[in-house]
Amino acid sequence: MTAPHHGQLPWPRPVRAIVFLIASFPIRLGQFVAVVVLTLVGIATTVVWIGVPILMVITALVRYLGDRERQWIRTMLGAPLPPAVRSPESGGHVRRWRVRLTDPSTWRDLGYLLLAFPLGVLGLVVGLVGIVLVPVGIWVAPGLAWLHGRMAMGLLGPDESRRLAAQAERLQASRARGVDAAENERRRIERDLHDGAQQRLVSLAMNLGMARSKMTSDPAAAGELVADAHADAKTAVTELRDLARGIYPAVLADRGLDAAVSSLAASCPAPVDVDVEPEVVTPRPPSAVETCAYFLVGEALTNVAKHAAATRARVHARREGDTVIVEVTDDGVGGARLRGGSGLSGLADRAAAIEGTVTVHSPSGGPTVIRAVLPCVW
Structure with a gap:
């Protein structure tokens, strides 16, 4: 299946939609129970400090489950969900937890996990009914699966401003590397010209000059010098051709x-x-x-x-x-x-x-x- 463009979600096929709706329910149930129970326990026990590590664990769990959901939705519905753009983390456990708490992607993951459960209950009912009633399986189940995919794209998809900022950062870094690569390539071409074709052409000019001076006094030596110059000329042409091929091959252009x-x-x-x-x-x-x-x-x-x-x-x-x-x-x-x-x-x-x-x-x-x-x- 061809991957959809950014922002597009294909209409699911009935069988795949029914399988997705039924198979998703136990996943949604387990995620909802784990997130809600651990969060309530963590909040209730913060007064004795036990809740802090529990809340740190639940924060990491929410992000992990969000990443697994992106993979699941991509696989089953073909949704164009790239990996989450996370805020960079550094320092100790508490500092990293603070970064995760202030990261919008964490709260978007949490919102999706909480909303996916009631939608998953409806999806289970529709999926089971769709196995028996053909009209529900053909029209209603794919529509509900598509709606679930759209919700996932809205909550689990990248924040547009952060996505553009990350893209700009990548382009800036690649542009800087491209400038360095272009400078290195320029130096390589200059070095190849200096050490290769230029030396050959200098040798050719010297041989022709000496051959000209010996043309009348020593024709045999002049002939050898001309032969050497001819060999240098052919070698220089070959080196220039190889150099040009490394810049832009003629066969590709033609x-x-x-x-x-x-x-x-x-x-x-x-x-x-x-x-x-x-x-x-x-x-x-x-x-x-x-x-x-x-x-x-x-x-x-x-x-x-x-x-x-x-x-x-x-x-x-x-x-x-x-x-x-x-x-x-x-x-x-x-x-x-x-x-x-x-x-x-x-x-x-x-x-x-x-x-x-x-x-x-x-x-x-x-x-x-x-x-x-x-x-x-x-």
């Missing part, structure tokens, strides 16, 4: 992502299956998206060749709504990480600059899955 990824796969020592779905290349996404996807595949396949000890890899690019999703999978030894300063970390920064994300799942022993979600508008 033939698109499918051909560019296929050329990367052909140079990988391990067999690579390439599956670029037609919707990704026709029409073509913006160049920034294509470039990010290309270098992600290139870095991932480089890791396959150098570190993974893989026998096979797969590249899959597809379109989901207004996003391009690129996944590179290999059956190697695993252990890949988004470490600071690594090639994958740099690609994550490149993706963040266009509000994309890069994730790496690579347990010890494999397999490794590197996934990029790149938003774009065709």
Whole structure:
């Protein structure tokens, strides 16, 4: 199932809605009893200080149950519920508890847990009746499940101002890393030009100058110098071509992502299956998206060749709504990480600059899955 866009909730199918309503009731009952009973006990015993640790536990429990509810609603109803944006915590237990108490997300979680129980009672009745009465199962149960999902999105979803603030903070951090990466790339290009093509061209000019001076006095030596100059010229052209390919590959500009990824796969020592779905290349996404996807595949396949000890890899690019999703999978030894300063970390920064994300799942022993979600508008 394609993930819905932010703010959209798909209409549940009848069977899934009935299963959700019935299966949710014992969860709602247990959560409601635990939260209410522990809260009342904690408040009643605060005069003898026993209630303070109880209230600290219930605060942590509310946040934990809220996170589990987000996962449950995402799984059963397909609701676009991202992880909660929490206030940063530091210091001792009391200070962290104070932060949690003043965090709006804690109270939104609590409000949801309290409201979900009466709605869960109604949902249980409707779900059981829907098994027997077809009209209730087809129309009423999905509607009630959808209403529950909307309530979850309203209370468990991110506060819009905090979400935008967190997004701005991430963009600012990624922009700073992008500036550093661009400066490092500029220095690399300058170094490659100085140590590579520039030295070749200097050597070429010197050889041609000496060949010119020996043209009449020593034609054989002049011929050798011209041959050396010719070799330096070819080497300089090759180095300049490689340098340009590292900046923006010609095959990507000329033939698109499918051909560019296929050329990367052909140079990988391990067999690579390439599956670029037609919707990704026709029409073509913006160049920034294509470039990010290309270098992600290139870095991932480089890791396959150098570190993974893989026998096979797969590249899959597809379109989901207004996003391009690129996944590179290999059956190697695993252990890949988004470490600071690594090639994958740099690609994550490149993706963040266009509000994309890069994730790496690579347990010890494999397999490794590197996934990029790149938003774009065709």
